[in-house]
Amino acid sequence: MRAVLCGYYGMGNGGDEALLSALLQMLPAQIQPVVLSANPKATENLHQVQASDRRSVISIIKTLKQSDIFIWGGGSLMQDATSFRNPIYYGGLMGLAQGMGLKTVAWAQGIGPLNRNLTRWITKKAFAKCDRVSVRDSGSAQLLANWQIKSVIAPDPVWALKSESLLGLWTKHAPRIAIMLRSHPQLTTNRITCLITAIKNLQKSTGAYILLIPFQPSHDRDIAKRIHWSLGENANLSAVITETNPRLLKGIFKGVEMAIAMRYHGLIMAASEGCKCSAISYDPKVSRLMSDLNISGWELENLPTDPQEISNQWLEQFANGDPLSNDQISSLVDRALIHQELLLSL
Structure with a gap:
């Protein structure tokens, strides 16, 4: 199977790159990943994985057509404190994947803050149609429970990321x-x-x-x-x-x-x-x-x-x-x- 991994990747943020590294570490061997990244070359070099441009609509649609699974890969993707565009972008991709018949997973999510009615509506709709949902904190789990959406809760995946000693x-x-x-x-x-x-x-x-x-x-x-x-x-x-x-x-x-x-x-x-x-x-x-x-x-x-x-x-x-x-x-x-x-x- 082929899975599209979607997150705040290729942005030079160590925490989000750690989430991607943890996801790749946990991904079953039979699933071939392709990462949506703001810097595909950097992502390929850093993680030794295939990557595609997250800003290219043509590239995204082509990648989704060739895939079986779509995964939100950890972090606070659905929040509007940084920008109201975040839920629109990530929710739009999730909706597109669901509309194209891919199996969809919201993985290790931290939800919110959601200060606008529109972003709350987009978030609720996106999570409600996911095949699997896991969250990393009780606040996110409670919000989904209030929306009558089932989820599993576990600590952030970076706890389980295997570390390597830095020389020197x-x-x-x-x-x-x-x-x-x-x-x-x-x-x-x-x-x-x-x-x-x-x-x-x-x-x-x-x-x-x-x-x-x-x-x-x-x-x-x-x-x-x-x-x-x-x-x-x-x-x-x-x-x-x-x-x-x-x-x-x-x-x-x-x-x-x-x-x-x-x-x-x-x-x-x-x-x-x-x-x-x-x-x-x-x-x-x-x-x-x-x-x-x-x-x-x-x-x-x-x-x-x-x-x-x-x-x-x-x-x-x-x-x-x-x-x-x-x-x-x-x-x-x-x-x-x-x-x-x-x-x-x-």
Whole structure:
């Protein structure tokens, strides 16, 4: 069988590329994948899989005609907080696949926010006609239940993504702290300045090597570089690490003591590799993850204005916080494989 994999792929976002890598890892051997990507060549090189241009209507229709299954491949595809066009694009593709008679799967979805009547209607209609549905959080499961749509719930598939150690990381000074910030309208200049001062305080107190990891370089690299150069004389105890391979990206956290992250999948990768974590939430999915895993941190809009208050909490987590236990990690990995069982049932 041939399956079309549809997601936020080829956009240079480490979290979405990790979802694609996890999906390919879990896909049954008898299913041949073709990925809809914004950068087909990059996707083919990175994942060693056939890819097609997600922006070409002719290419999409041709790919669907040659396929048996259509899969929404994880993430928050059906949400209108970023853009109202997202549900229209992804819902339109799902509707097209359903109209062409393909078996359709909504896989490892996080639904919402949906602030418009139109996007809610499109989302409800698309999910209602899917042959299989799995979600990654209780809020999404409850929304579908309210719509009387059956789904299975399991942790995000990236928990189960197999990681690979990044060569050279172990030669870096220890301990190591990873930081993953991203641009956001609420991450104002004053807040960035406050966070940089807090990072300086944390580094001074711990002597840690700071790994600045832009998960989506187009959004994150400038902030990472700014932090790096702001460390001044301690900049030699800091590095900006840009890694596109999801398995190696996850493997970075094997050698990290603590992670401070805005990025949802950055927190998952760090926690799954046994790191202590602290979060700054800009999105309900990050807030839910903080609650589910009891991760310390703040909502971005409520970030303290005193950098000493921030660094003190980080230092407390660094010194006395606990990572997830091996049993907790194993349980999350095992339950994430429920998404694989859904694929095996096709």
